[in-house]
Amino acid sequence: MLLDRSINELATRLRKRKITIEQLVCESIARCKAQAKELNCFISLRTEQDLLEEARKKDADFTVDKHQLYGLPFSVKDSYVTHHLPTTSGSKILKDFISPYAATVVEKLLATGAILIGKNNQDSWGHGASNENSDFGVVRNPWNPAYISGGSSGGSAVAVAARMVAFAIGEDTGGSIRNPASMCGVSGLKVTYGRVSRYGTIAYASSLDTVGPIAKTAEDLTQVLQVIAGVDAKDGSSSQRPVDNYPASLLKPVAGKILGLPKQFFGTNYHPEVRSTVLEAIAQLKTLGLQTVELDMPVLDFAIPIYYMLASSETSSNLARYDGVRYGTDRDGFLPESARRIMLGTYALSAGYAEDLYKNAQRARTLLVNSYQAAFAQCDFIVAPTTPSPAQKFGELLDNPIENMLADLFTATVNIVGVPSIALPIGFTKTKLPIGMQIIGNKFQEAAVLQLAHQYQQITQWHTQAPPTK
Amino acid sequence: MTKNTYQLVCGMEVHAELKTKSKMFCGCKNDPFHAPKPNIYTCPVCLGLPGALPVANEQAIEWTIKLGLALGCQINLFSKFDRKHYFYPDLPKGYQISQYDLPFCYDGKLETELGSVRIRRIHLEEDTGKLLHKRIGDEPVSLIDFNRSGVPLIEIVTEPDISSAKHATAYSKQLRTLLRYLDIADCDMEQGGMRLEANVSLRPIGETRLPNYKTELKNINSFRFLEQAIEFEVDRQAVLLDDEQPVSQETRGWNSVKQETYLQRSKEDAEDYRYFPDPDIPPIRCSEKQIENWRNELPQLPEKIILHWKNKYDISIQLASQLFDTYTRDSLIYSELFEQASAATIVPEIVLKNILSKKVSTPQEVGVKQSLQQFKNMTQSDTVDDVQLQSVVKQVLIDNPDILLKYFTGQKQVLGYIMGQVLSQLPKKSDPVQVRAAIITELEQKK
Numbered sequence: 001m002l003l004d005r006s007i008n009e010l011a012t013r014l015r016k017r018k019i020t021i022e023q024l025v026c027e028s029i030a031r032c033k034a035q036a037k038e039l040n041c042f043i044s045l046r047t048e049q050d051l052l053e054e055a056r057k058k059d060a061d062f063t064v065d066k067h068q069l070y071g072l073p074f075s076v077k078d079s080y081v082t083h084h085l086p087t088t089s090g091s092k093i094l095k096d097f098i099s100p101y102a103a104t105v106v107e108k109l110l111a112t113g114a115i116l117i118g119k120n121n122q123d124s125w126g127h128g129a130s131n132e133n134s135d136f137g138v139v140r141n142p143w144n145p146a147y148i149s150g151g152s153s154g155g156s157a158v159a160v161a162a163r164m165v166a167f168a169i170g171e172d173t174g175g176s177i178r179n180p181a182s183m184c185g186v187s188g189l190k191v192t193y194g195r196v197s198r199y200g201t202i203a204y205a206s207s208l209d210t211v212g213p214i215a216k217t218a219e220d221l222t223q224v225l226q227v228i229a230g231v232d233a234k235d236g237s238s239s240q241r242p243v244d245n246y247p248a249s250l251l252k253p254v255a256g257k258i259l260g261l262p263k264q265f266f267g268t269n270y271h272p273e274v275r276s277t278v279l280e281a282i283a284q285l286k287t288l289g290l291q292t293v294e295l296d297m298p299v300l301d302f303a304i305p306i307y308y309m310l311a312s313s314e315t316s317s318n319l320a321r322y323d324g325v326r327y328g329t330d331r332d333g334f335l336p337e338s339a340r341r342i343m344l345g346t347y348a349l350s351a352g353y354a355e356d357l358y359k360n361a362q363r364a365r366t367l368l369v370n371s372y373q374a375a376f377a378q379c380d381f382i383v384a385p386t387t388p389s390p391a392q393k394f395g396e397l398l399d400n401p402i403e404n405m406l407a408d409l410f411t412a413t414v415n416i417v418g419v420p421s422i423a424l425p426i427g428f429t430k431t432k433l434p435i436g437m438q439i440i441g442n443k444f445q446e447a448a449v450l451q452l453a454h455q456y457q458q459i460t461q462w463h464t465q466a467p468p469t470k
Numbered sequence: 471m472t473k474n475t476y477q478l479v480c481g482m483e484v485h486a487e488l489k490t491k492s493k494m495f496c497g498c499k500n501d502p503f504h505a506p507k508p509n510i511y512t513c514p515v516c517l518g519l520p521g522a523l524p525v526a527n528e529q530a531i532e533w534t535i536k537l538g539l540a541l542g543c544q545i546n547l548f549s550k551f552d553r554k555h556y557f558y559p560d561l562p563k564g565y566q567i568s569q570y571d572l573p574f575c576y577d578g579k580l581e582t583e584l585g586s587v588r589i590r591r592i593h594l595e596e597d598t599g600k601l602l603h604k605r606i607g608d609e610p611v612s613l614i615d616f617n618r619s620g621v622p623l624i625e626i627v628t629e630p631d632i633s634s635a636k637h638a639t640a641y642s643k644q645l646r647t648l649l650r651y652l653d654i655a656d657c658d659m660e661q662g663g664m665r666l667e668a669n670v671s672l673r674p675i676g677e678t679r680l681p682n683y684k685t686e687l688k689n690i691n692s693f694r695f696l697e698q699a700i701e702f703e704v705d706r707q708a709v710l711l712d713d714e715q716p717v718s719q720e721t722r723g724w725n726s727v728k729q730e731t732y733l734q735r736s737k738e739d740a741e742d743y744r745y746f747p748d749p750d751i752p753p754i755r756c757s758e759k760q761i762e763n764w765r766n767e768l769p770q771l772p773e774k775i776i777l778h779w780k781n782k783y784d785i786s787i788q789l790a791s792q793l794f795d796t797y798t799r800d801s802l803i804y805s806e807l808f809e810q811a812s813a814a815t816i817v818p819e820i821v822l823k824n825i826l827s828k829k830v831s832t833p834q835e836v837g838v839k840q841s842l843q844q845f846k847n848m849t850q851s852d853t854v855d856d857v858q859l860q861s862v863v864k865q866v867l868i869d870n871p872d873i874l875l876k877y878f879t880g881q882k883q884v885l886g887y888i889m890g891q892v893l894s895q896l897p898k899k900s901d902p903v904q905v906r907a908a909i910i911t912e913l914e915q916k917k
Binding site for chain 1: 521555557559742746750
């Protein structure tokens with residue numbers, strides 16, 4: 001299968017005229033036909049005819065100096081506005097919404113010649129970690145359709161894992177890229193806040209939202225990140241800092257670097273198979289010449305209350321515009337999980353309560369930033385599990401909102417602090433469900449994080465495992 | 471007449487749209503009043519479309535701070551934008567981007583002829599869209615125009631220092647003069663480019679504490695209405711207070727036909743706007759040096775020039791303000807005009823009066839010399855025939871025998887009376903210098 005291969009391999013084969021873009025797109029279409037309905041990972045797909053026309057035109061125009069991503073099929077989470085296809089953010093409130101403009105990340109990828117196949121299912125508005133909170137139905141895990149895909153970018157992770165696209169763009173506010181990437185056995189990058197433009201991303205929580213790629217390998221992630229990173233005049237929170245050359249850094253030596261292990265992330269309060277698998281992966285990393293140091297970061301224990309206070313406050317504001325005046329559907333179209341977060345956030349910002357709730361969470365955010373900075377004075381990376389457990393069966397999180405929140409335990413602080421983190425596959429449970437791990441770096445250290453993840457993938461094979469296909 | 475005498479306690483909130491080229495948070499054209507059609511100066515940002523992000527207009531920030539400097543304000547070197555949440559169809563995001571606890575400017579002062587008014591704060595925000603309620607056929611419809619959505623809007627808030635309705639208009643007019651002079655706002659009142667709000671309450675004379683209520687007078691689009699509305703409100707509240715009735719906390723409008731204020735919205739429960747820092751816009755940091763540079767770029771301010779002209783050329787404050795309001799931001803050319811007029815023993819104020827009434831071309835149009843020449847030509851006197859003059863003077867002196875006595879006992883002011891009598895019998899434009907000389911000669915002969 002072509003879509004089993006890396007972006008570099010595909011680009012090379014195209015240049016050697018061993019394959020055509022039409023072949024690639026046909027395979028993508030075939031994979032979607034076979035499983036997209038069952039796994040429910042797309043909200044909208046372009047028509048076969050439309051895609052084939054574009055593929056043939058791109059084959060005709062192909063020259064060797066085209067971009068690495070030229071002709072490669074990809075998909076984006078439905079939280080990115082696009083021309084032509086609807087943009088729903090997983091909610092029926094926007095079910096008929098066609099945006100008059102496209103997100104910067106989409107424009108940048110289309111400019112390389114990459115081919116947008118469709119828009120991925122997600123927890124509506126990014127609210128959820130299981131992809132069960134979608135008005136377009138649950139997304140199923142390709143490793144076992146009885147299990148959740150993780151969320152909120154579940155559709156994007158599944159489309160990559162099930163080899164429907166070469167890569168996808170997810171959106172990560174509290175773990176929404178890393179969580180489904182780990183549950184589906186693929187690699188996902190949460191970037192430094194400000195590294196990739198948010199323009200055209202339907203906001204969940206603006207100070208935490210980040211735009212990032214999901215792909216099979218760290219190496220593929222570098223190819224996509226190289227395109228999407230950089231300042232955008234339309235996003236005042238995007239960073240002016242020059243973009244590193246990510247692919248060029250992949251093979252630089254990592255020996256001597258220090259891994260920090262916060263003891264708060266290595267207790268016994270979560271799934272034992274996840275914990276033991278992460279410890280094995282750390283042992284593997286040590287064989288690359290890395291050392292470890294134990295960190296004590298007590299404020300990590302408050303990750304969930306801080307995150308939900310801030311994210312809910314911001315989302316109550318960001319979703320105020322869907323008031324039934326301009327987008328057709330009434331406000332009762334919000335699912336219970338969104339309604340909960342809107343109510344919580346509205347309460348947290350209300351006069352008389354904001355001091356204790358929202359503002360206290362902001363103060364705690366500063367403590368968390370300081371804690372991470374102190375940690376990075378002692379180490380180069382922080383290693384953590386991605387989720388406290390492998391993918392659950394449907395309903396397990398939906399029926400238990402608190403458990404649902406705890407799914408963000410290891411991922412949310414990364415967003416609060418704004419640092420980058422890669423989630424990568426590191427093994428399987430006895431029941432053959434993927435397990436993932438995070439490598440967290442200091443701000444704008446994407447190159448270092450990708451480099452370590454890539455070198456781990458050079459000595460392991462987890463990233464080459466594909467789910468059973470039909 | 472009321473039983474007790476009360477003192478007005480009044481503070482003002484004035485909104486003005488800045489005349490930047492583009493809107494506050496997007497690149498759309500900022501020209502809502504001259505747009506040929508509704509909803510043409512719009513984009514995803516000012517329509518509040520999903521995914522769109524605001525980017526702050528630096529020019530608007532600079533102008534806001536410059537206004538603050540002109541009003542002697544302190545400047546917050548660290549400032550930010552906040553979201554103010556409320557539901558209204560003209561507010562497409564469900565919140566307005568405004569400034570809450572760290573406005574760009576605070577603690578300033580505006581001196582008026584009726585007393586100084588302290589400025590509490592000046593902040594920058596975005597204007598809303600505009601609703602239009604009308605009928606199309608038989609159907610009552612509400613239409614919305616987003617051309618105004620996202621236009622930069624400053625709000626200038628005073629302390630409750632205003633002590634009369636006239637004081638309120640003096641303050642507002644002077645503020646408008648300053649905004650126009652700085653060339654940062656057109657302040658078209660009719661269109662809503664400048665909006666006045668007065669918070670009005672009363673307290674017994676001698677009381678120093680602030681009253682425990684206030685009435686907001688809103689949506690007033692002229693200085694005259696502002697003055698009338700405050701005066702009406704003072705009387706209305708005095709009657710209530712005399713009867714020991716509470717005055718409700720409410721927003722009132724002005725009905726210019728009935729000449730009375732009317733209830734718009736009761737404000738017993740304060741609205742909760744759930745302010746919090748807008749996470750889409752990074753905080754704004756200014757350096758002391760930047761502020762100093764902006765301070766140095768400020769032109770000499772109208773109030774200073776007006777005072778200078780008053781002292782040096784005896785030009786009334788009212789006339790000078792009128793000049794700044796409507797005719798010019800270039801004070802230097804007028805200083806030159808007044809200087810040359812003085813040198814030619816022409817009264818500068820009379821020249822200015824003739825310019826303001828458009829009888830004489832402005833010095834910007836034709837130059838100082840030409841402007842002055844026009845004035846001279848217009849006021850040129852005709853020489854009177856000497857024989858005719860002499861006979862008129864003689865006749866007046868005969869008709870008023872007591873004048874001679876008064877004149878020779880030192881009451882020289884009778885000269886003016888004689889001048890008047892003589893001139894009234896001569897053709898218009900007769901040269902007063904010649905007439906005066908003839909009268910004195912005649913009087914001296916009778917000594």
